[in-house]
Structures are given as structure tokens and as C-alpha cells.
Amino acid sequence: MLPPAADSIQQGSIRMTLENAHLWKSFHNIGTEMIITKHGRRMFPHCSVSVSGLQPFAKYIIMVDMIPADTFKYKWKKEQWEWAGKAEPQPPCRSYMHPDSPAPGSHWMKQSLSFLKMKLTNNTLDQHGHIILHSMHRYYPRFHVIQTDSPYLVRWAPFLSFSFPEMTFTAVTAYQNPKITKLKIDHNPFAKAFREGGTHSQGKRCRPSEKTSSGDRKIVCKGPSGLQRTPSSTQSEEADKSHAQTMKQGPHPSWSKEQDASESLHGEPLDLHEYDYSCEEQMVPASVTYQHDRSDLRSVEYTRFGFPSSEADTSYAFAPADQGTRQHGSSHHHHHHPSNTADWSQYPLFSYSCW
DNA sequence: TCTACTATCACATTTGAACTGA
DNA sequence: ATCAGTTCAAATGTGATAGTAG
Numbered sequence: 001m002l003p004p005a006a007d008s009i010q011q012g013s014i015r016m017t018l019e020n021a022h023l024w025k026s027f028h029n030i031g032t033e034m035i036i037t038k039h040g041r042r043m044f045p046h047c048s049v050s051v052s053g054l055q056p057f058a059k060y061i062i063m064v065d066m067i068p069a070d071t072f073k074y075k076w077k078k079e080q081w082e083w084a085g086k087a088e089p090q091p092p093c094r095s096y097m098h099p100d101s102p103a104p105g106s107h108w109m110k111q112s113l114s115f116l117k118m119k120l121t122n123n124t125l126d127q128h129g130h131i132i133l134h135s136m137h138r139y140y141p142r143f144h145v146i147q148t149d150s151p152y153l154v155r156w157a158p159f160l161s162f163s164f165p166e167m168t169f170t171a172v173t174a175y176q177n178p179k180i181t182k183l184k185i186d187h188n189p190f191a192k193a194f195r196e197g198g199t200h201s202q203g204k205r206c207r208p209s210e211k212t213s214s215g216d217r218k219i220v221c222k223g224p225s226g227l228q229r230t231p232s233s234t235q236s237e238e239a240d241k242s243h244a245q246t247m248k249q250g251p252h253p254s255w256s257k258e259q260d261a262s263e264s265l266h267g268e269p270l271d272l273h274e275y276d277y278s279c280e281e282q283m284v285p286a287s288v289t290y291q292h293d294r295s296d297l298r299s300v301e302y303t304r305f306g307f308p309s310s311e312a313d314t315s316y317a318f319a320p321a322d323q324g325t326r327q328h329g330s331s332h333h334h335h336h337h338p339s340n341t342a343d344w345s346q347y348p349l350f351s352y353s354c355w
Numbered sequence: 356t357c358t359a360c361t362a363t364c365a366c367a368t369t370t371g372a373a374c375t376g377a
Numbered sequence: 378a379t380c381a382g383t384t385c386a387a388a389t390g391t392g393a394t395a396g397t398a399g
Contacts (some may be wrong), residue, residue, distance in 0.1 A: 035392085038361070042390070075358080122360085135359075173360050174393090181392070189368065190391040 016162040019048035032169035040130040047115035054105030059149035065095035069138035076176035091132040126168030139170040149278040
């Protein structure tokens, strides 16, 4: 079998691979948390994937949106996450288009794609095009490869969707699990700088460092336990920034060009206990914003949720079903047709125009 | 009282315009 | 005139804290 098995997903001839999978898994084992703020916060780890099998000269748009991982909200009680009721109604659905979009397949396959500049917010009135999430709810990113040369045709173009279970996270306004804080500080240069600077400046910011070391307390995120140390090996990732790009603002705020940061992250896997997300399929209520709506997408996915720890399950895909079966929600037949166009859904990607 | 959220802090990293030289 | 480097000031991003709101 081929090496790229674990962190990549294949649909037809198109393969998507999660770039910084080690890091994602490190977080996932503890229970990933992503800070969301009023003005928008970047993700860490970043969404970074590579794609292969595209037609070199065909144009594609690549987008991300965030899908609720379940129908619940949570609270951090003592040292673990607990169920805290039913999920709030979905905030306006938004998606983030990779700033290189649209680009030919050859471009996308040339290097990994980073969604570094995507920001998450809890502000439902956000005017900046950031992705709106509910705090204390769980989500996972979903990547869309859309074969079109115009953002305005996204809704009608054939597309494929990919997602990785180890990217599931809980949106929070402040970190809950100190293990997560520590992992982030170990790997995120900004966080590290800030923390160390703060400790320097003394006094008021001193306590936290104690807090983290005492943060070695036992954390049980409702799952088989057995928790080990986080490696303090500060194998910080090198953000391999290459060439600065210049283009500023596209027709939409969230379309600003960014430079690609393909990260090579070699954090060794942590021997932490499993994190049990009890996720289940869920329909997203339709809603309209000035951005895209993704609600109809839900009906074309099939899922293998409920992440057991085996390697096989770390890769799975939400594949659009064909026209016939889509209405019924989940279809488990993949037609792995050699010609990739046969695998592409012709169904409109977004049900409403949001521009 | 408890939980969730927010503004603020200080500084390394990133950005990008200005500059230099070929 | 154009390009590739270089420099450097300004902008950005980051977690903890103290405080606010409910």
C-alpha cells in the first residue's frame, strides 16, 4: 500500500492530503480548541492541505467552510468537557476562499495550500467576512475543490469536498484545557513570544507560568485516559514563507491574497489518550448571508464519523453523492471511476447567491 | 456565586514600501 | 526601465489577566 494513506483522502483521481497532520493529531488527542474573538482569530494549527490529481489546465476554486461536528454545546467542567445542552441555531454560514482562487490545477498541485489567514469569529454581525462560529460548539473544516474559473459560477460548478476528522475542534473564547494552551505555546511562535515576553515583564503576568506547570494535572476528556507528557521539544514549525504576493483585496473581503505558508511540522506524535468526540451527522439549517450558503451540501455527504483511533479512520471523506441518492442524505457508494469527471457532483454547490 | 466573554497588554514575527545596485 | 535583494518602520498576532455581563 502507498505511503500517503493516513492523512490523505482520495476521490476519483483527486487526492487531498492534510499537510500538518502530526500537529493536528497532537491537538486532536487532547481535544483541539480554537479561540474565536469578536474581531476574528486565526486558527492554530492552520488549515494546510495539498492536492493532486487535478487537471493541470482546468481552473479550480478551493474553499473552506466549517461544519458543526454534532448537535450539542459543551462546557468545560473541572477538567473535562461536558455536554451542556442542544446546539444553538446555526450562525450565518460563511466560507473562506483560498486567495489564489481561481487557479489552474497545475498551480494548486505545485505546492501546499495554506489557509493561514482565515479567521474565526463569534461576532454574528461580523462585517469582515470571517467565519462565524458559536463558542462551546464543535466544528470541523471542510475543503471544497470546485472546478470553475469564476467565483460567480461556484454555485453551479462541479465540486468535491474533503474533510479530516482529526481537525475537529471546539470553538472557545478562552482556552479551557491547559494542555491545549501548552501545545499552542510550544508550536506557535507568536504565542511563545508573547508568553515569554509577558513573563519577562514580570509581576502581573507571572502567575501563568506556574499555572501551566500545574496544568500537568490530569485531564480526562471523556474517553479512555492515560495521559503522558507533552514533548517540550520545541520543534517549532518553520513557516516556509516564500514569495510575498502583492494583490490586496478581491471583490470580497475574504478573498484577499495571502502568501502561501507551507508548513513542515515535525512534532512527534504524542502519546496522549484518545479523545472521544461523539459526533454525528447533522443537517445545517439553511441561512443566507452575503456569502455562500452551504446548506444543501449537507445532503450530499456521507460520513464515517465516530473516530476510532485506527489509522484507517484518520482518513475519510465526505463525498458528494450522485444526483439520485443525494436526497437521502448519506450514500456510501463511491464510484471510483477512472475518469474524474464522473465523480464530480454537478449539483449546485451553494443554494443561494450571497454576493 | 459561577460561567462566558472582552479589552488590554508587550513584543517577536510578518508585511510591504522604500531603497540600492545591477 | 526592470528586476532582485535589502532594509526597516508599521502592522499583526498571540495568551493571560482583570474586569464586565448575565
